[in-house]
Amino acid sequence: xxxxxxxxxxxxxxxxxxxxxxxxxxxxxxxxxxxxxxxxxxxxxxxxxxxxxxxxxxxxxxxxxxxxxxxxxxxxxxxxxxxxxxxxxxxxxxxxxxxxxxxxxxxxxxxxxxxxxxxxxxxxxxxxxxxxxxxxxxxxxxxxxxxxxxxxxxxxxxxxxxxxxxxxxxxxxxxxxxxxxxxxxxxxxxxxxxxxxxxxxxxxxxxxxxxxxxxxxxxxxxxxxxxxxxxxxxxxxxxxxxxxxxxxxxxxxxxxxxxxxxxxxxxxxxxxxxxxxxxxxxxxxxxxxxxxxxxxxxxxxxxxxxxxxxxxxxxxxxxxxxxxxxxxxxxxxxxxxxxxxxxxxxxxxxxxxxxxxxxxxxxxxxxxxxxxxxxxxxxxxxxxxxxxxxxxxxxxxxxxxxxxxxxxxxxxxxxxxxxxxxxxxxxxxx
Numbered sequence: 001x002x003x004x005x006x007x008x009x010x011x012x013x014x015x016x017x018x019x020x021x022x023x024x025x026x027x028x029x030x031x032x033x034x035x036x037x038x039x040x041x042x043x044x045x046x047x048x049x050x051x052x053x054x055x056x057x058x059x060x061x062x063x064x065x066x067x068x069x070x071x072x073x074x075x076x077x078x079x080x081x082x083x084x085x086x087x088x089x090x091x092x093x094x095x096x097x098x099x100x101x102x103x104x105x106x107x108x109x110x111x112x113x114x115x116x117x118x119x120x121x122x123x124x125x126x127x128x129x130x131x132x133x134x135x136x137x138x139x140x141x142x143x144x145x146x147x148x149x150x151x152x153x154x155x156x157x158x159x160x161x162x163x164x165x166x167x168x169x170x171x172x173x174x175x176x177x178x179x180x181x182x183x184x185x186x187x188x189x190x191x192x193x194x195x196x197x198x199x200x201x202x203x204x205x206x207x208x209x210x211x212x213x214x215x216x217x218x219x220x221x222x223x224x225x226x227x228x229x230x231x232x233x234x235x236x237x238x239x240x241x242x243x244x245x246x247x248x249x250x251x252x253x254x255x256x257x258x259x260x261x262x263x264x265x266x267x268x269x270x271x272x273x274x275x276x277x278x279x280x281x282x283x284x285x286x287x288x289x290x291x292x293x294x295x296x297x298x299x300x301x302x303x304x305x306x307x308x309x310x311x312x313x314x315x316x317x318x319x320x321x322x323x324x325x326x327x328x329x330x331x332x333x334x335x336x337x338x339x340x341x342x343x344x345x346x347x348x349x350x351x352x353x354x355x356x357x358x359x360x361x362x363x364x365x366x367x368x369x370x371x372x373x374x375x376x377x378x379x380x381x382x383x384x385x386x387x388x389x390x391x392x393x394x395x396x397x398x399x400x401x402x403x404x405x406x407x408x409x410x411x412x413x414x415x416x417x418x419x420x421x422x423x424x425x426x427x428x429x430x
Contacts, residue, residue, distance in 0.1 A: 004348070011357075012351065020355060027307060032268070065130055067271070070105050078093050082129075117130060143223070150216075164196070224250075228247075276293045279308065283372075312401065320379035323378060331381055337371065342373055355401075
């Protein structure tokens with residue numbers, strides 16, 4: 001009887017250059033949504049190979065945009081920089097990222113991709129340019145300011161409604177934790193003010209020109225972010241899975257709206273952590289009532305129209321921090337613990353990098369549950385023995401997997417974080 005390592009090697013395909021992604025392009029076929037994960041927010045290989053695959057999806061398969069695990073206002077500035085020839089260069093926009101953890105998007109790997117995307121778009125009609133958007137929910141105050149700027153320029157009659165929402169939050173000095181704690185101690189919140197503002201902005205996107213339509217869409221999305229963030233922070237102080245679920249529902253809903261905004265035939269690439277894109281039903285997340293983007297997108301679009309690609313590595317280095325809001329560091333990534341997905345691949349695969357495209361009938365190593373490493377922006381390498389692993393049925397959580405035996409830290413644009421850090425609900429596996 002052949003051993004498990006033999007079955008692993010039979011599926012492994014060398015991953016050395018972009019042409020080696022051909023089997024994955026074949027698997028993607030005409031899928032409408034491709035979700036690309038990462039086992040950390042600080043690994044060069046994950047960002048570089050997601051970019052390589054995304055370039056091929058845009059140029060060869062006509063994908064419409066990239067949606068990332070980032071803030072809407074910051075990423076919308078990047079979108080403008082890659083779709084409008086007169087806008088600021090993407091490097092300068094990314095250098096201006098201020099919310100911790102800045103290195104997630106303010107890094108050389110994203111600069112390289114967005115620089116390519118700007119060049120790719122330069123000779124194309126506006127309707128054919130591929131965009132770059134943030135799907136996340138954290139940017140409460142930045143989104144409120146963006147709404148005010150839009151209304152003052154385009155719809156001054158609605159400024160008072162937005163100001164009412166802004167003033168409701170003012171006493172908390174742009175500190176979401178203070179607001180969250182206050183809603184727990186006092187039975188009042190800014191929910192009504194935000195919902196009223198969203199109601200006035202909803203469904204008023206202009207239809208008489210691309211620029212006006214996009215600006216109205218941006219304003220409406222910022223209102224939805226404000227509503228989502230307000231609900232997220234209220235839920236955060238209560239604990240449990242609710243705040244996680246609010247966040248992932250918001251990201252999936254934002255993806256839906258972007259696909260609708262881009263029109264018939266629109267297709268999306270999503271870049272997020274494995275814990276968001278890998279279907280939660282095939283981990284222990286479902287046991288505690290958590291859902292995620294991967295599960296929601298499969299349920300909404302059907303598994304035939306969605307392809308999920310996980311990423312992982314055995315050892316190397318990574319960018320992370322030892323506490324929330326602290327200075328990022330280049331940390332060691334220890335060899336994966338025994339019995340994990342990563343240990344099995346390390347022991348079985350000779351190549352430095354390998355691609356696995358999972359067949360319909362799964363061999364045992366893909367159908368059984370194993371620990372699968374998840375490194376967050378807060379990371380302690382010494383905790384590897386008991387933390388940082390998610391029980392996973394690899395062949396169900398993903399449709400394909402990109403594997404690197406040794407990976408290295410990515411290259412941040414700036415190494416010192418500014419103030420204004422915001423609290424995560426799942427800091428060790430985000």
